[in-house]
Amino acid sequence: MTSKKKRAINVLQFAICIVALGLLYAIWCHFSALHIPCLFHHITGWYCPGCGVTRMCLAILSLDFDTAFYYNKAIFILLPFYILIGIKYILLYIKIGKISFTQIENIGLIISIVILLVYGLIRNILPYNYF
Template sequence: MLTGWRNLSVDPAGRRLLIRGSLIACAGLLYLLIWLPLTDIGIPCVFHLVTGLYCPGCGITRAALSLLHGQVAQALRYNPLVFTLAPMYAVYWLCMRLQHRRAGRAVMAVMLTLTIAFGIVRNIPIGDFLAPTIID
């Protein structure tokens, strides 16, 4: 059931998928660990540039970079939603993998609701602590 990943290295299509995934992961690490520190050219948030508001994803790149450097508290300050959605996405994936479609759709609805609520709350005065900031 969940041990089918071993067949990826045998099946040519699975091997291509594994290679592509590995290349994408390596490219992401190169971007975060080499390109950003050398150039200081990050990915700007178009929503924030146009509206001045923080979208639910603002701070995710900085949070990932902080996590790669072992700075969990700082990553939480940049975007705490990631720490909520990552385990929920794992539950969603497991539900869909085990053919529990109804439970998977429910988890996805909760994730969507949390994302929208987070995007709203982080832009009102009572939720300003959710804005992506640096720990002093």
């Protein structure tokens, strides 16, 4: 078996595990009131940039994009960028076995992190329903 084929099988196995765990968690959340709590919010009382992502993902699975946007506006907007970067690097890993970011991709990722940090601050300053 070629190393390219091995890498593709490894990626597929990993993806199947992640999807299975995600679906199990979605089913768990749907049938129970128990969710994984945000430790940052629990300790500080502030909403982190990732607060609401579980509810956002559940809303996306229900094709309720308005509600998904409401739960976490920043990650909802950045999600296509992250998906495209992820797909590109999965394919690159399968093809050549290593990953290296271009300067533009590094800048894009840094900008997205800054956006998330600013969003985390703003959502705690302005009323939560607004932002």
